[in-house]
Amino acid sequence: MPVIKFFRQRPQLTLLLLAVLLAVLPFLVGAGLGKSWIRVLDFALLYVLLALGLNIVVGYAGLLDLGYIAFYALGAYLYAWLASPHFGLHLPFWAVLPIGALLAGLFGVLLGAPTLRLRGDYLAIVTLGFGEIIRIFMNNLNAPVNITNGPQGMNLIDPIAFGDFTFKGTHHFFGIAFSSAHLYYYLFLGFVLLAMLIALRLQDSRIGRAWAAIREDEVAAAAMGINTRNVKLLAFAMGATFGGLAGGLFAAFQGFISPESFGLMESIMILCMIVLGGMGNIPGVILGAVLLTVLPEALRYLGDAQRALLGHVALDPADLRMLLFGVALILMMLFRPEGLLPSRRRQRELHPEDGPGEQASLYDSRG
Amino acid sequence: MSLLAVKGLKIHYGGIQAVRGIDLEVEEGELVCLIGANGAGKSSTLKGIVGLEPHTGEVRYAGASLRGRPTHRIAAAGVALVPEGRGIFPRLTVAENLAMGAYTRRDQAAVRADLDHVYDLFPRLLERRQQTAGLLSGGEQQMLAIGRALMSRPRLLLLDEPSMGLAPLMVQKIYETIQRVAREGVTILLVEQNAHLALKVSSRGYVMESGAITLSGPSAELAADPQVRAAYLGESI
Numbered sequence: 235m236p237v238i239k240f241f242r243q244r245p246q247l248t249l250l251l252l253a254v255l256l257a258v259l260p261f262l263v264g265a266g267l268g269k270s271w272i273r274v275l276d277f278a279l280l281y282v283l284l285a286l287g288l289n290i291v292v293g294y295a296g297l298l299d300l301g302y303i304a305f306y307a308l309g310a311y312l313y314a315w316l317a318s319p320h321f322g323l324h325l326p327f328w329a330v331l332p333i334g335a336l337l338a339g340l341f342g343v344l345l346g347a348p349t350l351r352l353r354g355d356y357l358a359i360v361t362l363g364f365g366e367i368i369r370i371f372m373n374n375l376n377a378p379v380n381i382t383n384g385p386q387g388m389n390l391i392d393p394i395a396f397g398d399f400t401f402k403g404t405h406h407f408f409g410i411a412f413s414s415a416h417l418y419y420y421l422f423l424g425f426v427l428l429a430m431l432i433a434l435r436l437q438d439s440r441i442g443r444a445w446a447a448i449r450e451d452e453v454a455a456a457a458m459g460i461n462t463r464n465v466k467l468l469a470f471a472m473g474a475t476f477g478g479l480a481g482g483l484f485a486a487f488q489g490f491i492s493p494e495s496f497g498l499m500e501s502i503m504i505l506c507m508i509v510l511g512g513m514g515n516i517p518g519v520i521l522g523a524v525l526l527t528v529l530p531e532a533l534r535y536l537g538d539a540q541r542a543l544l545g546h547v548a549l550d551p552a553d554l555r556m557l558l559f560g561v562a563l564i565l566m567m568l569f570r571p572e573g574l575l576p577s578r579r580r581q582r583e584l585h586p587e588d589g590p591g592e593q594a595s596l597y598d599s600r601g
Numbered sequence: 602m603s604l605l606a607v608k609g610l611k612i613h614y615g616g617i618q619a620v621r622g623i624d625l626e627v628e629e630g631e632l633v634c635l636i637g638a639n640g641a642g643k644s645s646t647l648k649g650i651v652g653l654e655p656h657t658g659e660v661r662y663a664g665a666s667l668r669g670r671p672t673h674r675i676a677a678a679g680v681a682l683v684p685e686g687r688g689i690f691p692r693l694t695v696a697e698n699l700a701m702g703a704y705t706r707r708d709q710a711a712v713r714a715d716l717d718h719v720y721d722l723f724p725r726l727l728e729r730r731q732q733t734a735g736l737l738s739g740g741e742q743q744m745l746a747i748g749r750a751l752m753s754r755p756r757l758l759l760l761d762e763p764s765m766g767l768a769p770l771m772v773q774k775i776y777e778t779i780q781r782v783a784r785e786g787v788t789i790l791l792v793e794q795n796a797h798l799a800l801k802v803s804s805r806g807y808v809m810e811s812g813a814i815t816l817s818g819p820s821a822e823l824a825a826d827p828q829v830r831a832a833y834l835g836e837s838i
Contacts, residue, residue: 440704447690447701453653454688459676459705459753 260419271531272415276487278527279422280480285507285523286429286516287476292505293514294442295469296449298358300501301345301365305474307372307496308341309334309481311382314491317392320383327394331482338478339471346470350463353452365501373493387492394421394486401486418487425483426520429476433516436472445469506559510566512573521575530555602664604629604757604788605650609658612645619645621812622658627757627790632783634791634799634820636833637809643792644685646809647759650790651675651682662757677705681755685762687746691735695726698734698745702752712752719748722778740771747775751782758782758789764798776802796833800824808833 241248263271284306291299312334316325349360376384393414394401401417436442444465447455456462485491503526511522537551566573605627612620620642627633637643649656652672660667667675676682681702690698699719703712720727723744729737734745743763750758763779764772772795780802783789793799800806800820808816808829816823823829 443697443701444704446693446697447704450690450692451688453684454690455701456653456672457651457676457682457684457688458701458749459673461671461673463671 256423260416264416269413269415272413272419274528274531276415276418276422278524279419279426280484280487281504281507281527282426282520282523283422283429283480283483284477284504285511285519286426286433287473287480288504289473289508289514289516289519290433290436290445290476291469291473293508293519294437294449295445295466297466297469298354298361299470299473300358300362300498300505301368302361302473302477302504303496303498303501304345304365304368305338305342305477306481306484306500307368307493308338309478309483310485310491310495311372311388311481312337312478313482313485314388314391315381317486318388319390320388324392327392327482327486331479334482335475335478338481339475342470342472342474343467345474346467350466362498362501365496365498369493369496369498372496382493385493387490387494389490391485391489391491393489394418394483418483422483422487425479429479430516430520437516441465441468506563508573510563510573512576515573515575515577518573518575518577522573525574526559529558533558603627603661604631604663605790606661607646607650607658608661610646610649610656610660611658612642612649612654612656619812620649620656623809623812623814625807625814627788629788630786631805632780632789632791632803634793634803634806635809636793636796636799636806638833639794641809642812643809644761647682647761647790647792650759651680653682673705676753679753679756680759681750681753681757682759683746683750683761683763685765687742689734689737689742689745689749691733693734694731695734695737695745696730698749699726699730699752702749705753711754715752715754719751722751722781723748740767740775743767743771743775744778747778747782751787755787758787760789760791762792762794764793764795772798796829797824800829 260272260275263275284302287305288299288302291297291302313327313330315321316323316330316333317327318324345361345364349357352360372382373385375381376386382388394417399405401414401421404411404413405417406412444455444460447458447460448462448465452462484495504523507522507526508519509522510526511520512518533551533555536549536554537547540547540549603626605625607623607625609622609624610620611618611622623642623646625635625646635643635646645654648654650660650667652667652670652675662675662678662680670678690701693701699716703715706712720730725741726744726748729741734742737745747760747763760779763775767775776798779789779791783802791799791803800823803820806817806820806823807814808823816826816829824834
């Protein structure tokens with residue numbers, strides 16, 4: 235396509251345009267679609283963070299983790315414990331977020347250690363169980379000592395604050411009004427960019443190659459001199475750290491958390507994001523996360539449309555949502571199993587016939 | 602002192618004894634073969650040596666016991682296994698597969714030299730170096746598996762059935778390369794069902810049957826042994 239070619243040839247211009255677009259996006263969205271959509275944007279960024287983390291475990295290292303949301307829950311609950319009236323603690327976010335990320339990373343290792351010998355389906359079942367255990371703990375740890383406040387969840391969680399400047403309410407800079415949702419957008423965007431950078435660097439690192447090797451053939455990987463145990467634990471820990479960080483941000487952003495937010499469906503949704511977008515490929519993972527966050531919100535309009543047309547809601551959009559997701563995923567598996575934006579590697583594997591671009595480089599310099 | 606000395610190696614899967622206490626030695630610079638029928642315990646023996654199967658008995662490499670050493674450390678010490686079924690990384694390119702072979706090495710200049718050497722041994726891999734390894738033919742995959750093992754600059758190369766499933770012409774090519782690698786000074790323990798070929802290229806051999814070594818000696822003698830001829834070389838007595 236000529237448009238894509240135009241931007242390909244001008245990387246600096248593309249980057250600049252992208253930066254400007256990302257900077258003004260919440261204002262565009264707020265003006266065009268309404269204020270509630272800025273919050274959708276915030277959630278999209280949180281999910282991008284989660285998807286990037288899960289992508290390390292599933293996409294890079296090939297370890298199917300169905301309990302990933304547990305790390306998100308741990309990060310969120312830790313934030314709530316250390317920064318809410320529940321225990322009367324109000325630690326600053328810059329202290330709480332790293333602790334939450336580290337705690338989640340530690341739990342990643344705790345989950346990883348006993349599952350080192352498991353692969354594929356077996357690993358999926360154990361991780362699924364782990365995710366549910368964490369959720370059930372959060373649901374029931376309100377007696378005899380009230381740690382999590384049970385199903386009611388915890389509220390009045392402190393927002394992100396730099397000294398006296400809190401992310402609650404509207405602030406004015408240069409005569410422009412920044413709502414809380416705007417502020418979180420920029421904060422989350424910053425974390426997403428950082429996470430992207432880390433994920434990209436990891437992919438091309440020695441450790442990234444080791445992950446690729448154990449994903450492909452664990453026995454051969456060990457025979458290459460790769461310490462498969464440590465490398466797998468590191469994948470669990472890194473992925474979990476991203477999840478814990480996102481959880482802390484989520485708690486601060488919402489001001490309220492309850493076990494309901496951390497169900498199995500959430501784990502599956504994040505997995506869908508990376509599968510849909512293109513496992514292992516960072517732009518694909520981001521696209522998948524944004525699509526699957528934005529689409530359900532857009533589907534809400536189907537309810538309004540039904541009300542306008544029929545006078546009542548015949549099909550609940552929430553049900554319709556799962557149906558459409560199911561159909562979309564089946565269609566994906568049939569026609570584009572490598573995801574919307576696959577990594578070159580996966581593309582090569584699933585569509586070997588359209589790889590003429592590779593021929594040209596065959597005879598250039600060695601190595 | 603032998604480079605590899607196996608004493609009383611036993612491996613069992615559940616109740617089944619796959620390897621029943623075998624002794625085996627490989628001297629530095631030798632090409633030794635371990636032949637036997639399917640299911641005799643040859644592959645299990647190799648896996649035991651590199652620590653991929655839990656075992657009892659003693660495995661000594663370069664004078665040191667490998668007891669309790671994890672596979673990756675045995676590999677880093679210079680033992681390269683070309684596993685049965687090749688064990689290439691199918692979704693990585695040929696070049697990436699070869700790079701994985703040098704995973705433990707830090708001497709980049711020497712790694713590049715070894716890469717050139719591997720491409721020299723297998724010009725086919727150079728032609729296909731940007732291709733996904735899973736799309737290579739069986740013979741090319743075997744070349745890749747051997748090339749990848751050589752990238753670690755091994756002192757001891759363990760080859761598990763390199764002829765398996767390959768066309769005769771390809772088998773011949775692979776074997777020519779194995780001999781060349783041996784001449785270049787790499788010690789090789791070759792596991793094969795194809796006794797004829799294995800005995801032709803090796804200097805000594807062991808015959809394995811139902812988990813035990815039944816015969817051993819210089820390859821020429823084994824090839825002349827009436828029992829071996831009847832059982833493995835397809836000749837009637």
